[in-house]
Amino acid sequence: MEGFATLVVVSIVTVGVACAILYILKVRYFASDEFLAHKNAIASFVAEHNAIAGYVAEIRSRGTFDLGASATGGQAHLASFQNTSHWNYRRDRNVANYQAPNVHNCSLQVVRNASADPIKYVMKYFGIKADEAHLVNVEDLGESIAGLEEAISNLQEREASITVAVNPPAFILKFFAKDFMKQVGVELSPITVPYPVYIFEYVSAGGNSSQRTTFTLNSPTIDALVETLSLKIRWKKSAAGQRALMTTRLRNLIKERDNHTCRYCKISLAAEPHLLLEVDHIIPVSRGGMSTEDNLQTLCWRCN
Numbered sequence: 001m002e003g004f005a006t007l008v009v010v011s012i013v014t015v016g017v018a019c020a021i022l023y024i025l026k027v028r029y030f031a032s033d034e035f036l037a038h039k040n041a042i043a044s045f046v047a048e049h050n051a052i053a054g055y056v057a058e059i060r061s062r063g064t065f066d067l068g069a070s071a072t073g074g075q076a077h078l079a080s081f082q083n084t085s086h087w088n089y090r091r092d093r094n095v096a097n098y099q100a101p102n103v104h105n106c107s108l109q110v111v112r113n114a115s116a117d118p119i120k121y122v123m124k125y126f127g128i129k130a131d132e133a134h135l136v137n138v139e140d141l142g143e144s145i146a147g148l149e150e151a152i153s154n155l156q157e158r159e160a161s162i163t164v165a166v167n168p169p170a171f172i173l174k175f176f177a178k179d180f181m182k183q184v185g186v187e188l189s190p191i192t193v194p195y196p197v198y199i200f201e202y203v204s205a206g207g208n209s210s211q212r213t214t215f216t217l218n219s220p221t222i223d224a225l226v227e228t229l230s231l232k233i234r235w236k237k238s239a240a241g242q243r244a245l246m247t248t249r250l251r252n253l254i255k256e257r258d259n260h261t262c263r264y265c266k267i268s269l270a271a272e273p274h275l276l277l278e279v280d281h282i283i284p285v286s287r288g289g290m291s292t293e294d295n296l297q298t299l300c301w302r303c304n
């Protein structure tokens with residue numbers, strides 16, 4: 001027993017000493033001429049990274065990230081719900097969620113059908129009607145989500161390039177990755193894409209069983225929803241019927257047509273490999289601009 005206690009003490013001391021050594025090596029590395037020279041060399045690239053991190057926050061705050069709400073939760077905020085059952089405190093049962101706008105409480109049959117045919121059921125139960133106004137809203141959502149996705153992945157690519165350029169010792173990346181970014185001057189963005197999630201949930205009356213189908217609106221599912229809505233809308237010979245659908249495919253097409261070059265400042269992806277490009281409506285949708293190819297242009301994030 002005594003031997004075991006000694007072993008524990010020795011282990012704790014060893015780990016403590018190892019941590020102290022790592023700490024000293026870290027402080028030395030960040031103060032080294034080699035590190036400071038690298039840091040200076042990439043200062044402007046880091047500054048641009050941080051400007052894009054600020055831009056990500058801007059997209060997040062001005063974009064559209066909500067769509068539709070469940071009828072079962074529509075007025076739930078007006079009431080408060082409590083389970084006053086005598087046994088509630090000792091039973092870990094399934095409790096139906098009536099408060100969240102994106103949860104639809106329904107029968108088991110609907111949960112199963114929704115899993116087989118999610119787009120149809122999301123449209124039906126979350127009030128996304130097949131009309132021009134809803135189509136525009138879904139396309140808006142798609143643009144916000146794609147814009148944020150691209151800006152966030154642009155930041156990640158830049159962070160990877162910064163790591164390659166500075167090329168710190170392996171122990172720095174293994175134990176002090178966040179510290180490394182901070183020392184280089186990189187402001188890490190905490191923002192993630194707030195994908196709308198729709199849930200069909202069945203909870204049995206006694207709370208003994210629960211099943212749910214979850215549907216996430218990300219770029220591919222939004223494109224599928226846009227295409228489904230447009231097929232359902234009977235196009236008349238109106239201007240609205242002539243326009244293209246604002247999908248990932250169209251955004252990529254416009255960037256290719258414009259040679260991945262900003263129409264204002266003429267900077268291109270070929271000249272700047274990490275360039276963040278966006279597809280912009282020349283006449284904004286809010287002022288009646290259409291998603292037609294002649295009303296769309298490629299701009300860099302600075303010009304947009």
Ligand SMILES: [Zn+2]
Pocket residue numbers: 262263264265266267299300301302303304
């Ligand atoms: Zn530009």
